[in-house]
Amino acid sequence: MVLGCVIHGPGDLRIDELPEPEPGPGQAVVAVRYGGICGSDLHYHRHGGVGDFRLREPMLLGHEVVGTVVAYGDGATGPAPGTPVAVHPATPCGACPECLDGRANVCRDTRYLGSAARFPHVQGGFASRIAVPAVQLRTLPEGLEPRRAALAEPLSVALHAVRRAGDLAGRHVLVTGAGPIGCLTVAAARAAGAATITATDLLPRALEFAAAAGATACVRADDPDDPSWPSDEADVAIEASGVAAGLDTCLRRVRRGGVVVQLGMLPPGQTPFAGNLLVAREIDLRGAFRFHAEFDDALRLLAAEPSFDALISAVRPVREAAEAFGQAADRSQSCKVLLDFA
Template identity: 80%
Template sequence: MRGCVIHGADDLRVEDLPEPVAGPGQAVVAVRYGGVCGSDLHYWRHGGVGDFLLHEPMVLGHEVVGTVVSYGRGADGPAPGTAVAVHPATPCGACPECLDGRANVCRDTRYLGSAARTPHVQGGFAARIAVPADQLRALPEGLGLRRAALAEPLSVALHAVRRAGPVEGKHVLVTGAGPIGALVVAALRAAGAAAVTVTDLLPRALEFAASAGATTLVRADEPADPGRPDEVDTAIEASGAAAGLDTCLRLVRRGGTVVQLGMLPPGMSPFAGNLVVSREIELRGALRFDAEFDEAIELLAREASFDALVSAVVPVERAVEAFALAADRSQSCKVLLDFGG
């Protein structure tokens, strides 16, 4: 069984792994597609994500879809052979955050392909994986596995839009048109935003944002770009760059809301904090998602336009090539690994 294992910075290997066995409460899933995420790229390039450093080899991946193979003792769910998406989080269910209905910030969660704890939580980039059965979501009729592979990152986008508050009829700014930024655009349009302005440094990234429904595209490195708004109602920062946050704070209206979705570099990040005070701006964080996963699957089933955001599908044997392509935002949006039938 083939799988993608990260051993350290610049050390990604496609290896033979043992076939998983479903334990109590678990299901075995035959993975078809896995989306390469920004965090996967960080493990590949740097050997860690922020403060979460690799201490042992780890199977990467948390954006996976496939078909049910079997169940372990006491487990139940969609029938074997059913196409499913896998929710990557296993919250503890007992901490104050879980009890408050905010399982996405659970202090003791387990997340596929994460080095946040040791032993690390092995991920989903393998031909077969064993996961808790209650993390499986059957795909609606008509939703293919290729498009369904966007369910996890779309859930992240939907949660960020929810954190922004009501956006219907509003003008929203999105800084950063990577895969998450483009999906934020789609989530905003689905939520009724009247106008969505997107900024980025790369023309190709802006093209993907346009295919997701952006109404205005702005080159971030051109201050005189005629599309740059004087003011917006709400802003979502999806680039993970301090400059993006600065743009959001300077363009959002007084009393408006800014959502920081992109993960900023470790350590201190300078930002125009005085504007938060003088304009009474609400600055909110957005981390992962919870129930939005089911909402994402429903939205993907309704909208064929999401297909344009899958820019490449690469066989797992060429995983290093796929990662390099995913890291090149001048060419790609969402890159999928194909684990075969």
């Protein structure tokens, strides 16, 4: 039996004993070492769903996982058993118009670890051993420790958002929301050559994490007169808070003809926004959803930048998952919290 972190309903998170997985055809079994707690995991825990995706059966959480290869099923090949790997959480169909157009991140029939978007749900990676398609394994670059490699999935999300924004070299980039994704977006913008990076949030501790990630100006989101605001307008604004106020700030602080990327998942239903600014300023509003090829780029960037360790605020054993989820939800203290399945 293996231990797994299973959500049974809102507020009902359990550490269950699960059957030892056997690799099916094309699959690999991975001994998971670390799993990062994502905002979507917190939403499933607190609300029983993420946006329009609602729990209809118990589901193994988690999609930010790293570990070592154990064994392969029939027809599967990949890194040798014992090799440290990260698991790409998406399995796109490869046949829909989006996949054929090179946009597998918006595949209309994808499978994503720990997601209730489909029924039966796609079980996640928060277990001491999991079986996944072997094509999802990525060998860790030399020198990249598994602990830091657990940031690969959220960093991939940030890298995709930055690429959706266009060339950032020498630009002023505004990032609203300094949670884990916002901080990693700051780091991705820095890696893309942004000259000035302004981060906003309501919480002082979150802004400290943003500064560690590379923000050159950190601003209280609830204070429009904060003296930390740079005098010039942003060329690009990336909304990473997932609230309407963050989108409004992006539209009001970006220059005429600038670009706004909506990365944060807004609440379900309709969200009012300052559409007239979009028109009068000829602002480009773009969405950014998940990632695809950026996963390999994220691993390389993590291997090259030890500074990412500053964003990992806690590592808790899986049997303390309830406490870890509470810690991850407390943004006044935490950035990224990992579960340890060793």
